[in-house]
Amino acid sequence: MTDLDTSFHDAPLDAELSAQLAAQRLDVRRVDDASRAEVDAWLDAVSRGFLDGERNDTQRQAFFDRGAYRRKLGVFDADAPHPEVPVATFASWGTRLTVPGGAATACAISSVTVAPTHRRRGLLRTLMAGELRTAAAAGFAVAVLTVSESGIYGRFGFAPAASAAHWRIDVRRAGWRGPDAPEAGRIDFITREEGRALAEALHDRVRAATPGEIDMPGGHWDRFFGTRPDAEKAEALRVVQYRSPAGAVEGLALYRVAENHDDFAASTIDLDLLLAATDAAYSGLWRFFLSMDLIGTIRAGELSVDEPLWWMIADQRAATITVRDHQYVRVLDPAAALEARCYAVADEIVLEIDDPLGIATGPVVLRTEPDGTARVLDAGAAGDDPLRVRLGVAELSAILLGGVSPSTLARAGRLHTDDPSRVTRLFAGTQAPSLGFWY
Structure with a gap:
């Protein structure tokens, strides 16, 4: 972890958060990463919140061994039959969010649950607001999360900033029109353990070039590759790698096959992960899967919308594509977030930001230079008669990665300015943002 990540992990709880919960005779505290009993009870509450079954000892130990990087909060009810099990949970950790031309410090959020017995008491709002204030005070530019219920987080200033496409491909119909040259490289099967060893460095290359991506959270690689003790059906996983003519591994894919017992020539591939650091690796891996014998359907999720x-x-009609919201972003520090990315044109505008939590509220001047860099200045530094843009922090968060046009938000009544096209040119991105996994 970086110094920022560590200081946030160990930061004291927000005083307003603690006071609001104490008024309900509830206690909020950080879970002790060194206490197996506390972590087990917290994990049980998370499992219950996401409608999962009870964890077994192997699963609990695997989480305990890999989850210390997370700042884990629990809300406890002393009057409950099992007061050691929290009635609400919250987890967060420091990461890096790739933005167009750069990266922003980010607080990633997960494991947000409230027990059905304690709904409608404002626990989610209190936890979220308190931890966002703590993250902002620590120095994070943004907060990020993936959600199971998409209607919840807009009220906290989050916005869907990187959508995910889910593909279902009819292989027999699809055909291939991409590059054919096999001399571009070779594909070989490798073990799950070998794939796990290669994945982290390869993902770092892909992440750095893809707006919307973050560092892979701790424990996720072992979960993907089935290399942790609690892995289920790991034997069904297969791994292939793509090597360039020079011998460098530039691509990796993790998949499983579901046989069709009524037609063995129409089995299905579920592509769990495809990492390609070069165009040659991308086309080589996809050509491999689309030409595989006995496969009738390929399913792949968390792909880019482009x-x-x-x-x-x-035949493009061979692909059925469903697009959903995926990576949510919430600006905490407008200056840090806006200065982290690059811009296509030189300009100067005033952003009048409204934040329901008061964290990022206020007018700021965004001044971009011909080289793509930017500075954020106080409102008094604006030139004569500047273009003003009135928007909420959610709308600012939505356009940060370039995945939605400010003109679109203006037509939707979510952003107000005299010249939406000018703002659109400023925030335009050259690559659709995406995130290849859930966390």
Whole structure:
């Protein structure tokens, strides 16, 4: 962890958060990462909140061994039959969010639950507001999360900033129109353990070039590759790698096959992960899967809404694509967030930001330079008669990665300015943002 990550992990609880819960005779505290009993009870509450079954000892130990990087909060009710099990949970940790041309410090949020017995008491709002204030005070530019219920987080200033496409491909119909040259490299099967060893460095290359991506959270690689003790059906996983003519591993794919017992030539591939650091690796891996024998359907999720694959298959109607909200972003520090990215044009505008939690409220001047860099200044530094943009922190968060046009938000009544096209040119991105996993 970086110094910022560590200081946030160990930061004291927000005083307003503690006071509001104490008024309900509830106690909020950080879970002790060194206490297996406390972590087990917290994990049980998370499992219950996401409608999962009870964890077994192997699963609990695996989480305990890999989850210390998370700042874990629990809300406890002393009058409950099992007061050691929290009635609400919250987890967060420091990470880096890739933005166009750069990266912003980010507080990632997960494991947000409230027990059905304690609903409608404001526990989620109190926890979220308190931890966002703590993250902002620690120095994070943004907060990020993926959600199971998409209607909850807009009231806290979050906005869907990177959508995910889910593909279902009819292989027999799709064909191939992409590059054919096999001399571009070779594909080989490797073990799950070998794939796990390669994945982290390869993902770092992909992440740095893809707006919307974050560092892979601790424990996720072992979960993907089935290399942790609590892995289920790991034997069904297969791994292939792509190597360049020079011998460098530039791509990796993790998949499983579901046989069709009525037609063995129409089995299904579920592509769990495809990492490609080069165009050659991308086309080589997709060509491999689309030409595999006995496969009738390929399913793949968490893809970009602008996949090059769309232009590599001969029949685009062979692909059924569903797009959903995925990576949510919430600006905490407008100056840090806006200065982290690059811009396509030189300009100066005033952003009048409204934040329901008061964290990022206020007018700021965004001044961009011909080289793409930016500075955020106090409102008094604006030139004569500047273009003003009135928007909420959610709308600012939505346009940060370039995944939605300010003109679109203006037409939707979510952003107000005299010249939406000018703002759109400023925030335009050259690559659709995406995030390849859930956390």
